[in-house]
Amino acid sequence: MRRWWLTSLVGVWIVALGGLVVWSVDHDRATVPEQRDIDLALADLERAAGVVYAAADGDDRAVVLGELQLTRDCRITPVRSGLAAARAVTVYVADTKTAEAVEQIAAGLPADWATDWGRSSAGTRVSLHADAGNFVGIDLSSPAVATTFTLRLTTGCRPLDGEVPRGAGEASPSPAPALLSTVVGALGGNVGEPVVHAVTCPSGGVAGSWTVAGVSTPDDLPGHLRPAGEVVHADETVRAYRNRDDSVVVRPEGAQLSVTVSTPC
Template identity: 75%
Template structure:
């Protein structure tokens, strides 16, 4: 074989090795590199990211002067990734009840306790009439809060944005079907009612264990609601005609009157999980 032929074979072999290496690098990159756009993580992965972040947010939102309620996982199917491609978005909320004139203080405290790598930002408008918070939990999961500075109910909302759906939509939601806390029976019994089958919403706590909210809906409104709730004990966080929120031994009690009925939610804390 001539020198020219040897050179051609050598060049051909070099090109083949280069192509094989490029393909291998591409395959490895797809499986290992961090996603650069939301579309690179489908809704199953996004829900996993969302639930992990929800545990952190729930743990952070709970405090000695705050009552919390964990919301359910919500899936929205009518979002658009592109004008011609539909997808699914996931969201979950943590509702925080605070005392009068405590909204700004609570938002500041929550922002301070969120992971530094989430780059939490809390602010108050120049006129001081509204408070807000934003954080990036990674993998395109955002946390947002915005409300009046005089609000006594704040909502931290976690969202994934629109993601691709590969197969069936995830069921997701609760970390485990944990037994209801004893405090739930104490509160419901004080209202002369039975617990029955509560609605359960839980998350995995960042330090381990499980915490969440147990809700008993559609209870009859008793006479002297404040007096009956005093029998259950707890310190008042906020109380008016729309909501009665308490803290007891690290847990939250939230009672929502609805006409002639009411719902009772007891939420356990990650700090004690």
């Protein structure tokens, strides 16, 4: 009788332990990146990118959303390969405004992201790090005198089963903003089919960046770009503008130009 009772008790314990393991897999937070595969990581990255893009926006800056980048040469273990995803938000500011802009962006990120930003001891560099949860990190390191800096979001190496679908992690874009046609038309070009990178905003809407390349460079480029709005920063490598809520960035590409118009969250 006693042996039967002990056997029954062990059986119940095994069933209970198995149930606890199943429940834990479904409900407990992941403790290592490998417990959230690339499909889950892309959803996490998309959510975080919308928050960062919204926080990066400001009346005195221009903002460009980068494309989703997938890297296949990462390793989860020495014998197991995976996939890493990244996305960037690039910010253009006026001279001496980098530290101020980074401070404002840090303040605009969620409190539970434990955002840490600061200047180097010599004051020559500005850095930022935040943890968006589920092993998605946000990092920035820039010279304090820079007029362009980039916030980079990364997932780290994640498991991949099968192929990643095209467009994974990208929100479905809305039509191109009218300002894109205005600026490209002022330069004597046509919009055609712009390259679009879109993101879902914290509010649930969609925003992003539309880029047209191969636009001819006219004489008196600043004069032709008056419809772009107020100048944020301009030099031989980039011209960045703010037009109400939208951003305009014009970059030389050889003898031609690329024009990017970004809408806000």
